Amino acid sequence: MPIQPKFRFDSPPDSAQRYFTDRDEPRAIFAKYLNANSTEEHQILNFYGIGGVGKSRLITEFVNSVKKSDRWTPLTLDMAQANLHESAAALLNLRNQLAKALPKFKFRSFDYVYATYWQKLNPSIDLSDSSFDILENSDLLTEIGTNLFDTLEAVPGLGIINKVAKLGKKANSAINSWWLKRGCSITQQLEQKQSNEIKLWLPAYFAQDIHDFLDEYPQHRVCVFFDTYEALWENNTSAGKFFEVDEWVRELVGHLPQFLFVIAGREKLRWLETDPDWNDVIDSHILERLSDKDSTLFLERCGIANNTIASAIAISSEGSPFYLDLAVDSYRKLLSSGKSPDITDFMGKTPRELLDRFIRYLDRNELASLKVLALCRTYDVDLFSALMKAFETGYSPVNFAEFNRYSFIHHINEHDFTISALMKRAMIDYLEKDTQIRVRSFLYHYFRDKITDLALEGAKGFSNFDNVSYYATDLVFNNEKRFDYLMLCGRVYQYQTKMADALAQYEKAVSVADSNLIEVQQARIEIATTQRQHGDEVAASRTIKKILEDCIVEPSDEIKGKALVQLGLCYYSLAQTKHEPALIEKCIECYQEGLELALKLEDAKQIVYTKLSLSTAFESIGKIPEAIELLHECKVLAKKNGFEHQYIDCLNGLARKYIIIGEYTTAIELAEEGLKRWQQSNFKRGQLVMCCHLLEAHFKLGNPKESVTEILTDGQTLSEDVTETLIIQMFEKSKSLWL
Structure with missing residues (x-):
């Protein structure tokens, strides 16, 4: 499209915010306040929402509706105008709007105090200067000009206080009446005050004139609209001075319970942090997206x-x-x-103007923080702190709660937050590719490092793994990191009994490892484990024997030890399904040789895993005391090292052994603890085994069927996902006891 200027004479007369769409609920809320007759209780309506969501358009609609009323007068302050950030200028603007709308309105107290403030701020300027034209329709200043400027009292050195004091004695009856009621006491209050002190009192004197007017015209109502309220902090971002910035607004509102105030901005008003009583009078509403x-x-x-x-x-x-x-x-x-x-013309980047609207009034540190957070699916205080530190955004993690008050931050729950989708998209569209890669890489490793135990990860709903998978997209890994990622995926899928998915990931890992024989062997061990758990012990045995042959070419005690244990497990499964006791002897030989290697390497996790397997083999040949002793050793070692998965496996083994020796109550206690832990980590295979123990123990105790109804139902559901033949056979056998 050829370059075109933004402002053209042939442009359509109606610019983009053309039709007021939807917003029925905010309009109904505003109408309720307009129709209310309360003039004694403060009323503050607060509408807040992300930039571009239509707050200013809503304010315009409200102002238009107020203009149609005979009772109401609308006053507006658009804080996007930098000159209105200063309280005196903003109050002067309100005063002039009201004087123009209601000519009967006289601002004698405010005009007097404002003129005093102005002259103390600018001592070289006399009242006759054109600067005082800013006070429109001021009968007080008009009287000063009429009665004093043509006398010696008009000399430049004579200040406003002296002039008003003299005027009070010779002016018309209305001003003389004001002088007696207000002016004399105001003069006494102003004489010793500096300009900065007078400025703080301007809201009070503004309100004093309002009260005098409403005493005479009680039926009249005024609605003050503040738009783009967040702009007040455009040049005042210091957290320590945050509440000082709009203190004059709170002071004005506090003086005027007769007014309705409507404040629109990006953030929810935080006045209750200065005084909890504000919570009783502020009615806040977030302005959501259009449907x-x-x-x-x-x-x-x-x-x-x-x-x-x-x-x-x-x-x-x-x-x-x-x-x-x-x-x-x-x-x-x-x-x-x-x-x-x-x-296709509308499927590219988000418009740059949208991003500019979003980030207006954010300081450099906030913007830098947004850039990295835009790439997060969600974040909590720990991730926020890590990102602020890693990318040196300049934003202090201590201000985490402060940051999350922005309307473009969505609160998922008490701890987790996310940036609105449109804001994310706009930020990412204009974020340098290199920065995106660096942030995504950081996020990937942040969550990858959190996965240390699959049982603990399962208890969290695999949330860390979900994040790892999300951030891995579009990242270019070297072979080492790619291998680690594929192996992690395989183990998680295996844990979730998604055996086909697990095998696919391990096969990819073998391909990625390529010439690194140790990594190839590690992946093949997991393939064999998955094949065995999938009920294909013959295929698993072939895979393991190939691994052991390769260990002769490139020796590795770690690989050999793990392969031997897996081979032992295959022999054990085959012994049970084919009823060949001789295979148990081969199984035990494999375990014992594997245990020697694990002890040599001081590999605590492999030691526990091997002893657990050996205890099951001992059970099958009647060595129950020896099996129980091994399991207690494993339980202590697993607990000491924080091996959650292996610890629960010990509970499983012990429950089984206590059933065999007739200690059914102890078996039930162990199996219930194990089932609860497996449920927390969503390990279906382990849950089904615990169900088997519970069904058998309750049957042996002679408990009624009602005591295991839920276990039977849960077990049946679990059996539909578990594919390991031996475990399915265990469940069918335990279930048959109750049928």
């Missing part, structure tokens, strides 16, 4: 009749009116340039 239906309706009204294009824009906009405005402008520009708009 897809209303977004589409908006686009149709703007002339986008193509349903496909309108739908694409509506979905991409995620309900942001500002985004929709920009899309309509783009659509019209395409038409004016002679092109026929196509859906």
Whole structure:
């Protein structure tokens, strides 16, 4: 599209925020306040939401509705105007709006105090200077000009206080009455005050004039609208001075319970942090996105009749009116340039103007923090702190709660947060590719390092693994990291009894390892384990024997020890299914040789795993005391080293052995603890084994069937996911006791 200026005489007369769409709920809330008759209790309506969500348009709609009322007068302050950030200027603006709207309104106290403030701030400027034209329709200053400027009292050195004091004695009856009621006491209050002290009192004197007017016209109501409220902090971002910035607004509101105040900004008002009583009078409402239906309706009204294009824009906009405005402008520009708009014209980057709207009023440190957080699915205080430190954003982790008050931050729960999807997209679209890669890489390793035990990971719903998988997308790994990732995926899928998925990941790991024989062997051990657990002991045995042959070529005690234990497990399974006791002897030989290697390497986890397997073999040949002794040794070692999975395996083994020796109550206690732990980690295979023990122990104790109804149901459900033949046979046997 050729370059075109933004402001053109042939542009459509209606610019983008064209139609007030939806917002029925905010309008109903505002209407309720307009129709209320309360003039004694403070009323503050607060609408907040992300930039571009339509707050200013909502304020405009409210102002228009107020203008239709005979009872109400609207006053507006758009804090995007930097000159209104200063309290005296903002109050002067309100004063002039009210004087123009209601000529009967006289601001004698405020005009007197403001003129005093102004002259103390600018001592070289006399009241006759044109600067005082800023006080529109001021009968007080008019009287000063009429009665004093043509006398010697008008000499430049004579200040406003002296002039008003003299005026009070010779002015018209209205001003003389004000002088007696207000002016004399104000003079006494002002004489010793400096300009900065007088400035703090301006809201009080403004309110004093309001009260005098409403005493005479009690039926009249005023609504003050603050828009873009967050802009007040544009140049005042210090956390320590945060509440000082809008203290004058709270002071004004406190003086005027008769007014309705409507404050729109990006963040929810935090006044209750200065005084909890504000919570009773502030009615805050977040302004959410437009619905897809209303977004589409908006686009149709703007002339986008193509349903496909309108739908694409509506979905991409995620309900942001500002985004929709920009899309309509783009659509019209395409038409004016002679092109026929196509859906692909609206599927690129988010408009730069949208990002600019989002990040307006953010300081450099906040913006740097947003850049890294935009790439997070979610974050909590720990991740936030780690990112701020790693990328030196300049934002202190101590201010975590402060940061999360922004309206573009969504609170998922008490601990987890995320940035709104549209803000994320806008940030990422204009974020340097190198920065994206560095942040994603950091996030990948942050969550990868958290996965140390699959049982503990399962107890968390595999949330860390989900994050690892998410951040791995689009990252380019070297072979070492790629291998680690594939092996992790395989183990998690194996744990979740997704055996086909696990095998696929391990096969990829073998391919990635390529010439690194140790890594190839590690992957093959996991393949053999998965094959065995999938019920294919013959295939598993072939895989393991190949591993052992390769260990002759490139010796590795670690690989050989693990392979021997897996071979022993294959022999054990085959012995049970084929009823060949001789295979148990081979099984025990493999375990004992594997245990020697694990002890030599001082590999605690492998020692526990091997002893657990050996205890099962001892059970099958009647060596129950020896098996129980091994299991107690394993339990102590597993607990000492934090091996959750192996610890629960010990509970499983002990439950089984106590059933054999007739200690059924102890067996039930052990199996119930084990089942609870496996349920927390969502390990289905382990849960099914514990169900088998519970079914058998309860049967042996002669307990009624009602005591195991839930166990039977859960076991049946679990058996549909578990594929290991031996375990399925165990369940069928235990279940049959109750049928």
